[in-house]
Amino acid sequence: METGEAYEARLKVYEGQRAAVARPGKDPVNTPMIRHWCEAMGDTNPAYSGPDAIAPPTMLQAWTMSGLSGQTRGTHAYDELLGLLDEAGYTSVVATDCEQEYLRPLRPGDEIIYDSVIESVSEKKTTKLGTGYFVTTRMDIRVGPDLAGTHRFRILKYAPLRPTDRPGGSPTRRDRAQKPSRPRPVVNRDNAGFWEGVQRRRLLIQRCTTCGTLRHPWLPGCHACGGLDWDTVEASGEGTVYSYVVMHHPPFPAFDPPYAVGLVELAEGVRMIGNVLGVPYDKVRIGLPVRLEFREYDEELVLPVWCAQEVPEMQETREVGT
Numbered sequence: 001m002e003t004g005e006a007y008e009a010r011l012k013v014y015e016g017q018r019a020a021v022a023r024p025g026k027d028p029v030n031t032p033m034i035r036h037w038c039e040a041m042g043d044t045n046p047a048y049s050g051p052d053a054i055a056p057p058t059m060l061q062a063w064t065m066s067g068l069s070g071q072t073r074g075t076h077a078y079d080e081l082l083g084l085l086d087e088a089g090y091t092s093v094v095a096t097d098c099e100q101e102y103l104r105p106l107r108p109g110d111e112i113i114y115d116s117v118i119e120s121v122s123e124k125k126t127t128k129l130g131t132g133y134f135v136t137t138r139m140d141i142r143v144g145p146d147l148a149g150t151h152r153f154r155i156l157k158y159a160p161l162r163p164t165d166r167p168g169g170s171p172t173r174r175d176r177a178q179k180p181s182r183p184r185p186v187v188n189r190d191n192a193g194f195w196e197g198v199q200r201r202r203l204l205i206q207r208c209t210t211c212g213t214l215r216h217p218w219l220p221g222c223h224a225c226g227g228l229d230w231d232t233v234e235a236s237g238e239g240t241v242y243s244y245v246v247m248h249h250p251p252f253p254a255f256d257p258p259y260a261v262g263l264v265e266l267a268e269g270v271r272m273i274g275n276v277l278g279v280p281y282d283k284v285r286i287g288l289p290v291r292l293e294f295r296e297y298d299e300e301l302v303l304p305v306w307c308a309q310e311v312p313e314m315q316e317t318r319e320v321g322t
């Protein structure tokens with residue numbers, strides 16, 4: 001992997017270079033897109049409908065998007081920068097965050113033009129995903145001479161961790177011949193506490209400290225009262241299958257179909273998804289009592305799973321049905 005000051009100096013050359021120049025939006029700002037956005041977001045603000053409607057400010061990037069049909073690529077500078085990172089082994093990419101500023105409302109009929117500049121390339125950073133460089137681009141969106149808003153977008157181009165990067169790990173022929181490992185959970189700022197708990201073999205449920213409502217999956221705010229403060233309670237580990245599916249197809253390499261995936265209702269009332277084990281897949285039923293266990297799938301992946309507490313018998317099923 002290419003490193004060192006000379007390499008970083010080559011990356012820094014791209015700071016300030018253009019990633020897009022005077023590119024027009026694919027459509028003028030328009031009422032149907034605004035309506036669809038508001039419906040998808042559940043945003044009923046009256047400012048976004050009627051004869052004097054403005055577009056929701058957070059739609060800013062939507063007017064610059066190229067859609068599924070794509071469009072002309074970025075400038076040479078942006079492609080070159082990403083190519084330079086690819087060549088050095090930083091082949092993975094993840095969008096990390098964006099910041100927007102709103103300076104002038106957009107209204108139906110406005111035709112936007114945007115410029116984009118490579119604002120910065122970070123120093124080399126090591127993250128949980130791997131080592132790489134943050135690339136920040138800033139888009140300026142204009143209507144005629146007026147700046148309507150700015151959209152600053154940051155990605156991490158990184159070299160994914162390999163087995164050799166793990167403590168004590170070294171790839172062997174046997175490793176490569178083994179079944180691919182399971183997909184990793186996507187850990188972010190909002191759910192990191194949940195996965196840290198799982199690592200310690202504790203299943204943590206988020207609790208709003210304003211109104212006491214429990215929630216799962218983990219979110220920044222309370223859906224009951226909007227409160228932002230929270231703590232956690234540890235799940236007892238008791239639950240029942242609220243609903244389930246049996247996966248037959250498609251066969252993902254890391255899994256052995258058929259297998260049952262349950263939506264488990266915990267004794268505490270929240271529901272979460274996990275594999276239902278300890279019973280043949282075709283014996284999983286709604287209402288099946290299950291208990292939490294933690295299963296280690298490989299040296300770094302621990303997942304909560306749900307083990308059946310009894311094998312349902314046909315007799316019981318008939319009794320329930322009569």
Ligand SMILES: [Zn+2]
Binds near residue numbers: 224
């Ligand atoms: Zn609350």
